[in-house]
Amino acid sequence: MKTIVIGVIGADCHAVGNKIIDYVLREHGYNVVNVGVLSSQEDFINAAIESNASMILVSSLYGQGELDCRGMREKCVEAGIGDIKLYVGGNIVVGKQNFDEVKERFIKMGFDRVFAPNTPIEADLPFIKEDLGE
Amino acid sequence: MSRYLTIDIGSTFTKLVAVDSEKEDIIATSSSFTTVATDVTIGYKKALEKLYDSLGEKIKFDKIISCSSAAGGLKMCAIGLVPELTVEAAKRVCLGAGARVDLVLSNHINRSEVEEIKEKKIDIILLAGGTDGGNSECVIYNANKLGEAGISIPVIYAGNKSAKDDIEDIFKKYGMNGYFVENVMPEINKLNIPSAREKIREIFLKNIIEAKGIKSIENEIDKVILPTPESVLRACDLLSKGYMHEDGLGEIVCLDIGGATTDMYSMSSPSAKRMDVVLKGLEEPYAKRTVEGDLGMRYSATGVLKALSEEEIRLIDEEFDIDLAKELNFRNEHVDCVFEDDAKEALIETIIGGICVDKAMYRHVGKLEEIFSQMGLIYNQTGKDLTQIKYVIGTGGVLIHAHNPTQILEKVKGNNPLVLRPRNPKYLLDKDYILSSMGLISEIDPLLAIKILKKHLKEI
Numbered sequence: 035m036k037t038i039v040i041g042v043i044g045a046d047c048h049a050v051g052n053k054i055i056d057y058v059l060r061e062h063g064y065n066v067v068n069v070g071v072l073s074s075q076e077d078f079i080n081a082a083i084e085s086n087a088s089m090i091l092v093s094s095l096y097g098q099g100e101l102d103c104r105g106m107r108e109k110c111v112e113a114g115i116g117d118i119k120l121y122v123g124g125n126i127v128v129g130k131q132n133f134d135e136v137k138e139r140f141i142k143m144g145f146d147r148v149f150a151p152n153t154p155i156e157a158d159l160p161f162i163k164e165d166l167g168e
Numbered sequence: 169m170s171r172y173l174t175i176d177i178g179s180t181f182t183k184l185v186a187v188d189s190e191k192e193d194i195i196a197t198s199s200s201f202t203t204v205a206t207d208v209t210i211g212y213k214k215a216l217e218k219l220y221d222s223l224g225e226k227i228k229f230d231k232i233i234s235c236s237s238a239a240g241g242l243k244m245c246a247i248g249l250v251p252e253l254t255v256e257a258a259k260r261v262c263l264g265a266g267a268r269v270d271l272v273l274s275n276h277i278n279r280s281e282v283e284e285i286k287e288k289k290i291d292i293i294l295l296a297g298g299t300d301g302g303n304s305e306c307v308i309y310n311a312n313k314l315g316e317a318g319i320s321i322p323v324i325y326a327g328n329k330s331a332k333d334d335i336e337d338i339f340k341k342y343g344m345n346g347y348f349v350e351n352v353m354p355e356i357n358k359l360n361i362p363s364a365r366e367k368i369r370e371i372f373l374k375n376i377i378e379a380k381g382i383k384s385i386e387n388e389i390d391k392v393i394l395p396t397p398e399s400v401l402r403a404c405d406l407l408s409k410g411y412m413h414e415d416g417l418g419e420i421v422c423l424d425i426g427g428a429t430t431d432m433y434s435m436s437s438p439s440a441k442r443m444d445v446v447l448k449g450l451e452e453p454y455a456k457r458t459v460e461g462d463l464g465m466r467y468s469a470t471g472v473l474k475a476l477s478e479e480e481i482r483l484i485d486e487e488f489d490i491d492l493a494k495e496l497n498f499r500n501e502h503v504d505c506v507f508e509d510d511a512k513e514a515l516i517e518t519i520i521g522g523i524c525v526d527k528a529m530y531r532h533v534g535k536l537e538e539i540f541s542q543m544g545l546i547y548n549q550t551g552k553d554l555t556q557i558k559y560v561i562g563t564g565g566v567l568i569h570a571h572n573p574t575q576i577l578e579k580v581k582g583n584n585p586l587v588l589r590p591r592n593p594k595y596l597l598d599k600d601y602i603l604s605s606m607g608l609i610s611e612i613d614p615l616l617a618i619k620i621l622k623k624h625l626k627e628i
Contacts, residue, residue, distance in 0.1 A: 037301070037302070045546075081357075084254060084298055084353070085356055086302040086304070
């Protein structure tokens with residue numbers, strides 16, 4: 035069973051979507067480690083190391099995601115899990131920006147997949163399957 | 169009617185407490201120097217003579233049980249993977265089992281770290297790492313490292329269950345002294361203490377006390393049953409929760425300032441106590457113990473100096489007109505020094521004791537971190553919120569002999585709203601030195617133990 039670490043990054047306490055993601059991933063046979071709301075990059079990374087996770091799925095709903103996610107890939111490399119899949123989704127930037135540009139910026143930061151606002155978790159499942167080689 | 173005798177074999181003193189179950193009280197206490205270097209029974213017999221003298225007769229005891237912290241106590245090494253997770257979990261399990269954690273190692277261990285295990289004369293290693301089904305590479309690597317180095321002391325495996333078979337093979341391959349218990353952190357941030365703690369106790373009683381020359385006392389008495397700090401922890405737990413119709417005191421803190429260490433115990437629910445906080449990090453236990461190996465009145469007096477900033481030292485020197493650095497160094501060089509009826513020295517002892525309490529509580533207690541969120545100001549809380557603590561109990565020589573123990577104990581408090589120290593507790597003193605003894609009695613008769621505790625811990 036593949037392990038996925040999920041949580042809401044930064045000073046963000048949106049808890050509902052996080053619960054839905056938790057539920058749906060479990061339903062589809064993944065072992066979910068949920069670090070919860072108000073989580074730092076280190077909380078995600080530490081949990082991924084101990085649980086031997088294949089993926090970290092970061093949620094951000096309050097617009098500050100770009101600040102909160104900076105340097106996360108570098109920290110993963112430093113912590114010895116540089117190859118881990120990094121996903122991010124939600125309202126990850128301030129205001130209504132062109133999503134293609136936003137996506138480009140997050141890909142440059144080292145994220146493997148970036149999901150637009152209002153993407154249901156079910157729509158991510160095929161990508162997760164593909165990226166985890168299932 | 170039953171009469172029990174408890175023996176606390178400390179590094180300096182062997183302390184006896186005799187209890188009568190019908191009177192529901194202590195009938196006599198005595199103490200003598202611990203003689204573990206020659207024969208531990210000599211000191212015990214001397215103390216027993218004194219006890220008989222004060223009783224005026226030789227009585228027969230229905231049960232004689234003992235706890236021990238002599239010959240360095242129980243020295244452990246905690247090994248894990250991530251410092252904030254399995255390393256911290258392993259460390260807490262060791263502390264909760266009454267051990268001193270002299271070495272804490274994380275990630276892949278290296279040769280010099282393994283050397284340190286030998287140099288520091290560690291008694292037991294607790295090897296953790298990985299949640300169940302999580303990382304197994306690191307524990308396997310570490311077990312191999314220990315094996316290659318010819319480590320022969322007991323190693324308790326408390327890591328990822330999926331790696332157990334590999335570890336078993338490694339233990340066999342190198343002929344290691346290995347044991348298996350449940351994972352100390354089966355899921356992220358879940359702490360699992362009991363299984364590992366029981367195994368530590370079992371090994372302590374089977375091997376360690378024998379190696380330290382304490383086992384011979386079992387020819388004279390029924391049994392050594394606990395390391396002393398675990399006995400104190402059990403007494404505190406009982407006093408906090410109560411037993412049957414005998415109510416407990418609720419949430420309490422207990423502190424013990426010794427010559428080499430300052431021990432801090434908190435009995436309180438780890439759940440959040442206010443609406444505006446989010447709990448972070450590894451789960452906290454109800455009964456939590458921390459030990460500060462660098463804070464103490466004699467052996468660790470120089471550690472106290474290092475824990476203070478230059479500014480703090482200057483402030484103390486000026487306020488009390490003393491040379492704190494000189495006083496601390498003197499105590500470190502003369503660990504046997506006692507100061508009788510000297511007002512100035514008593515003041516200095518009180519100041520040093522106060523520093524130990526202040527620093528030990530700061531390290532023990534939970535802290536808040538301010539977060540400005542879209543919902544306004546909220547807080548991340550790591551560690552335990554002790555603001556609502558009702559009682560702070562003091563034990564140990566410094567407090568028992570202090571002219572004004574409240575002055576030392578009240579250093580648990582603090583005004584920083586981000587540090588969750590006790591705000592307005594009452595203070596109790598263990599002036600008859602019975603906490604460890606009642607921890608032992610609680611193994612036979614918990615109701616008797618709590619009644620005596622409530623009778624003898626005096627509010628000051």
